[in-house]
Amino acid sequence: xxxEELVAHLQEVDASAVERHELQFGQLSVWVPAxxxxxxxxxxxxxxxxxxxxxxxxxxxxWPDDNEIEIxxxxxxxxxxxxxxxxxxxxxxxxxxPTLSGVWRGADWHExxxxxxxGVIFEGHPHLVKLLLPEAFEGYPMRKDFxxxxxxxxxxxxxxxxxxxxxxxxxxxxxxxxxxSPARGHAAAAVAAAPSPAExxxxxxxxxxEPSAAPAAPTEDDPAxxxxxxxxx
Numbered sequence: 323x324x325x326e327e328l329v330a331h332l333q334e335v336d337a338s339a340v341e342r343h344e345l346q347f348g349q350l351s352v353w354v355p356a357x358x359x360x361x362x363x364x365x366x367x368x369x370x371x372x373x374x375x376x377x378x379x380x381x382x383x384x385w386p387d388d389n390e391i392e393i394x395x396x397x398x399x400x401x402x403x404x405x406x407x408x409x410x411x412x413x414x415x416x417x418x419x420p421t422l423s424g425v426w427r428g429a430d431w432h433e434x435x436x437x438x439x440x441g442v443i444f445e446g447h448p449h450l451v452k453l454l455l456p457e458a459f460e461g462y463p464m465r466k467d468f469x470x471x472x473x474x475x476x477x478x479x480x481x482x483x484x485x486x487x488x489x490x491x492x493x494x495x496x497x498x499x500x501x502x503s504p505a506r507g508h509a510a511a512a513v514a515a516a517p518s519p520a521e522x523x524x525x526x527x528x529x530x531x532e533p534s535a536a537p538a539a540p541t542e543d544d545p546a547x548x549x550x551x552x553x554x555x
Contacts, residue, residue, distance in 0.1 A: 328350060328372070335369075338358065353409045376397070378397065381432075391411070394407055420446060421444040
């Protein structure tokens with residue numbers, strides 16, 4: 323059925339089950355009251371004209387300005403190849419929705435995830451425990467008023483900032499000018515950071531003395547040569 327035909331059919335079956343509907347981007351969304359939530363879901367699955375035999379996923383939307391949480395069940399019919407988004411809005415302070423796990427078994431895990439991220443209680447769920455977060459976790463991360471740890475103000479730990487270009491690198495920092503190769507860069511930084519002997523660093527090892535050349539042999543014209551060296555008998 324087309325979205326228009328589907329809306330006309332649902333209103334014909336029970337007009338009170340359709341609070342309002344919207345067609346956007348080719349997808350039909352229908353808002354259902356809490357009292358009709360499960361009944362409406364069973365009709366969508368069991369009706370021969372609807373045949374929504376697959377629940378794609380369930381998600382939530384936080385509307386803090388309206389003080390409401392919206393639950394969206396995305397449904398698809400494999401046989402009829404049409405889709406619908408079944409929606410419901412509940413108060414943020416006491417967010418409760420009847421479970422759909424008895425209609426589509428695949429709703430089980432999706433409701434557990436939505437419960438821990440948005441703080442919605444799915445009444446009648448067989449095992450509504452956290453799916454992704456540890457049990458000791460506090461708060462609902464997908465609500466817009468949830469304060470992320472990365473957004474909290476933190477005191478500066480006192481680490482030294484990098485100096486101006488060309489200055490000596492701080493401990494653990496290597497300037498980009500020392501070379502493109504990480505190995506060369508670390509080696510150059512280690513040499514640049516090493517203190518001189520005047521600053522208390524280790525003295526450089528002394529260079530080994532080169533062996534001196536052997537003395538030249540005396541000649542006959544050398545007056546310092548002995549008679550035996552000049553050949554005098």
